[in-house]
Amino acid sequence: MGNQNRRDFLKSAISIGTATAGLNSSKLNAKPKNILSEDRMGVLVDTTVCVGCRLCEQACQIAHGFSDQDIDTIKSQTEIKEFRRPDHKSMTVVNQFNNPDNIENQINVKVQCMHCDHPACVSACIVGAFTKEENGTVLWDSDKCIGCRYCMVACPFQIPAFEFDIAIHPNIVKCDFCFDRTKEGQLPACIEICPVEALTYGKLYELHKLAHDKIKNYPDRYIDRIFGDLEVGGTSWLYLASRDFNDLGFPKLSHNPSPGVSEAIQHGVFAYFIPPISVYALLGGVMWLTKNKNNTESE
Template sequence: MKNLDRRSFLKVAAAGVSASTLGASQVKGAEIKLDENRIGVLVDTAVCVGCRLCEWACRTAHHLPTDALETYADDSVFKEFRRPDKTALTVVNEFENEKNPLLPIHVKTQCMHCEKPACVSACIVGALTKNQDGSVVWDGDKCIGCRYCMVACQFQIPTYDYDVSIDPQIRKCDFCEDRRKEGLLPACVNICPNEALIFGKRCDVLKIAKERIKRKPEVYVNHIYGENEIGGTSWMYIASKDFDKLKMATLGSSPAPGISEAIQHGIFAYFVPPVTLYTLLGTFMWVLKRRKEKSPEEIGDTKKEVIEEKKDEKGEEL
């Protein structure tokens, strides 16, 4: 490095800078334009009776192992709080109803299909996609199993296969992508005997939710869970009890990936900050090197060592 003249330094440095700017145009956060008619589901927990047919239908539709349909009438499973796992993309939990103890509240849990999903923003390889129709789906051909989506998801929905080493799956509700392609309703919505699940355009579903609350203010709390939570979700809930008492996290209305993406894009704004830093450091290095080569005795504390080192080293020391 010592025997380098100024011109070749500049030449190589320029090559380095241009190499690092390559691809700057490729890394950009692609904004998905959401369809105005994107889909949504309203879960009316006051209507749901906890029959768990949706759990059976979901397992069947996704080829997950399931017990016989009759066994789903057994309501002893409600004794413990359950979450989706590798065997179930959706589960129903039961909560006490203080207003009417004979009619406990049932809450179905599945992926909320966020309007601005944290998992999609977080995924290292873009294995999770937000579709125009509103659904959020996972691509097993890309996924590396890092589980960052699980860290990012505010609803703690994606689950992981901890028991296999080869081809472990990230599992979550896919809004029955395959069924909808054939013009069918999502399996859970299709089977629900009480119409506790209302499928439609998100905007229509939201209207229905508002009407129901307006019509029966004595039944419902005035809160549509999912209307604004972390920027809004495709699945929305109405209930007769505060949502935090139904073990649904109290979340703000700003989109989950917001701050993280802002920082990320700030650091990487078209690669300007890294390239600037590179150039600055390069200039700095070159100026200091020249100054030192010209007159080592001017540089305060290290002059002795510099001279000594120059004597006993033969050119290269890195």
């Protein structure tokens, strides 16, 4: 393809993009809503108390209409010692780790969305389908989602899952902190069911204090660290443990909020009212030109 044709193509792609920008910019609101209320809620997970019963998994599945299986069926389908991540059928899972100091005493770790204070998923989402609510919950809106799955790539905890087995309108699936329940004054389903109070629900600043008090009062029980206190700028779910968190499946993360890069790119683009279709038109044009260039070279 000659240079003139390439220029014409890019001009057309840019014109389409600009035209669609004019049509859609008012509808698109990519600026993330991120309200960090002083009174936001959180959960303190005490892994030294959790007995690995997995009733939280079952309660979560029932509360969200994924399954009504009894706990024995759930346990027969997946092994607690097999390391799992939350998926599109279970927003939370419990993993078991060996405790080398006491082989009888395994360490059980419940995993779900951490409801980050500066959520990378919120920043990465180009159409504002993710929001950080005032009570600390990070929510996802099926009506806004365009299925790009940037959120899955952006999340430092690998939490958002995708309904790959659903052909029409598949959803992103992740813990919603039982938003429908908490706004009615109910406890999240997993917290309500936990038989040993391994999960404490409350105001985040109070949970921080509780966690520090536990570490101070029981130095032989806990390592001197709260996971989620500083990681990626802080999370609404906090963890206490008797062992290094890196031995328990937790990722090593910086203390800086991770949204920085994705936010700069995504919202820099949207600040100039360029909606996704314009970006796709430009990217399509670049791919088309590259393909033609490769064809010419191979010829």
